[in-house]
Amino acid sequence: MGGRGTFAIGNNVDYTYETIDNIEGVKVLSGKNGKHSLPEESHSSTAYIKLKPDGTFHEMRIYDENHYLIKEIAYHPEPAINNGDRKHNILHVHDYLERDNFKIRPAHLITKEEYEKYKKFFKGVPKHEKW
Structure with a gap:
């Protein structure tokens, strides 16, 4: 997948992600050449997953029927909603x-x-029960 999963002025773009695994039918991607985040648009999938180096779930991006990003589920520090932590x-x-x-x-x-809808993708994340 190149750039944003498309072509650049009609030319193929070098792949910037590689599929390294599959969790419940969703591709697990790893960036190449210093690319760290998941794509802003999908090429053909409705979701992609990124894992931390230890194999724990890091984030999942979900795309609409036109392959545009609509939701990101993440497991990392987010001080804005966690009292500055x-x-x-x-x-x-x-x-x-x-x-x-x-x-x-x-x-x-x-x-x-x-959580109930997506928990099957949260590899290595402690069970969440605080609502």
């Missing part, structure tokens, strides 16, 4: 409200419904 991982969600606007992405703690 920058050390402890917290399971949370960012909703992308506008297409191609990656700055407007409000965060909230994962809801019980979101």
Whole structure:
């Protein structure tokens, strides 16, 4: 997958991600050449997962039917919703409200419904029971 999963002025773009695993039918990607985040758009999938170096779930991006990013579920420090704590991982969600606007992405703690729907992907994340 190149750049944003597309072509650049009609030319193929070098792949910047590689598939390293599959969890419940969702590709686990790893960035190449210093690329650390997941793609802003998908090429063909409805979701991608990124793991921490120890194999623990780090984040999952979910895309709409047009392959645009609509939701990101993450397990890392998020001080804005965790009383300023920058050390402890917290399971949370960012909703992308506008297409191609990656700055407007409000965060909230994962809801019980979101947790139940996506928990099968949270490899290595402690069970969450605080609602």
